[in-house]
Amino acid sequence: MRIQCHLIFTILCLAFVLPGFANTAMSDEPTFQAGAAMSNITPPIGSNQTGRSSKRQATHVHDELHARCLVLDDGQSKLALVVCDLRHISAEVVVNAKQIIQQSTGIPPECVLVSATHTHTSSGAKLEDREGQSYYDYRAFLTRRIADGVQRAVNQLQPARIGWGVAEEPTQVFNRRWFLMPSRGTIYGAHDNIEQVDTNPGYSGLLRPAGPVDPQITFLAVQSTAGKPIALLASYGLHYVGGVPANTISADYFAIFADRVGELLGADRHQDPPFVGIMANGTSGDVNNLARYSEEELKKRGPQPKKRYQPFEKAREVAHLCAEKVMQEYKTLKWHDHVKLSSVQRTLTFERRYPTAEEVTWAEAVKAKKIKPMSTSRYSTYRTVLAYASPEMPPTIDVIVQTHRIGDLAVAAMPFEVFAEIGLELKQRSPIQPLMNISIANGSHGYLPTPGQHRLGGYETWIGVNKVQLDASEKMVDALVEMLNGLNATGR
DSSP states (O other), rough: HHHHHHHHHHHHHHHHHHHHHHHHHHHTTTOEEEEEEEEEEEOTSSBSSSSSSOOOOOOESSOOOEEEEEEEEOHHHEEEEEEESSSSHHHHHHHHHHHHHHHHHHHOGGGGGEEEOOOOOOOOSSEETTTTEEEEEEHHHHHHHHHHHHHHHHHHHHHEEEEEEEEOOOOOOEEEEEEEEEOOOOOOOOOOOOEEEEESSSSEEEEEEESSOOOOEEEEEETTSSSSSEEEEEOOOOOOOOOOOOTOOHHHHHHHHHHHHHHHOOOOTTSSSSSSSEEEEETTTTTESOOOOOHHHHHHHHOOOOOOTTTTTTHHHHHHHHHHHHHHHHHTOOBBBOOOOOEEEEEEEBBBBOOOOOHHHHHHHHHHHTOOOTSSSGGGGGGHHHHHHHHHHOSEEEEEEEEEETTEEEEEOSSEEEEEHHHHHHHHOOSSEEEEEOBBSOOOEEEEEEHHHHHHHHHHSBBBBBBBBBBHHHHHHHHHHHHHHHHHHHHH
């Protein structure tokens, strides 16, 4: 009887003690964390709004520009994803920002992705002068603010869960390169060469688009373990929307989406830490928001009323549509308490394009005539042709490409304005699904058409706006797929 009592007492003790051991063991497991923050990167009024030599000076700021930062931590590795409200971002700024980030947070450069949205109403990263005096080194300011944003996101890391999904919004993306009806006449491109397609060709006499679009909005979301939204990062293959008054700085639809998705999530502006919405640029090098239709389609549709949009009205319309589509999928997300993070970075070396002797002769003739062309006219490239003919131009360009794995979501980062069909091929070939494409990432090296699009011609294929060898897209896609295969082989 005494033995039985001792046995019962021992069993009861174990019943109370063992759960404690289990909880202790569980606490030793790595905790998944997430943190997000925004750094204001708005330049001063009077800065060069476009970053080009046109000297279009900003006189007003409609909405502030930001570096929107999300940091993920699986307990062993950290990943920083940064999207900046900029037209482009230089590789130099990214390299310097990553150095500061590594020093301050320990996150290695290959685990940091920094991209630009491609808003056309942002600023260039140049030294600004006023009345002959050095006024503002925006490049240095931008570098520091990107690093600060990541540091702040790290400071706000908290236990979190993560989910990802894919929405679709096909009504807001249109390929901007078109084959034209014979009635439109011959298409003259750069260097007065005859081309088969035209970019932004107007609205009549159109035959068919020269390429596809990607209607998917791939996104990931993180929330606290209590269910409070921390951040949502999306990517959509839309160049930008525009509709911004002249000389006005704005983050375009990208920022409106970020605000709207926060509203739909019920993220109070006063919540601490604040929710951060982010929209990155997908593969949109040949895609815009202007609906054009072939002559055959126009006959079917009949006369259509033309709507005149007020400033920012169209951008708001696109952003709200995208946010609503994302929220429909958000409601069905499967949330994960922990996922593994992994990254691969590679430097690719491409041959630089050089102009032919005929192209140089053409450029010298244009220069002699003192033509002042529009930025996308065929004469606009003559300065670039002459510059690229210089023997001092380095023969190769090094570019950084990255792949990241976040659980069963993959990210491919490319430093070009990438054509939609390239992004679609990447998604089709990726062993990890879904795949989020992010363009203008870790640098900006111009448009990236496919070899087939190069043969068709058009603005995006002209030397200067396209800087690398004609088959660079194929080499880049093969490299990224190989990197994704490597991530897939390592498992979750």
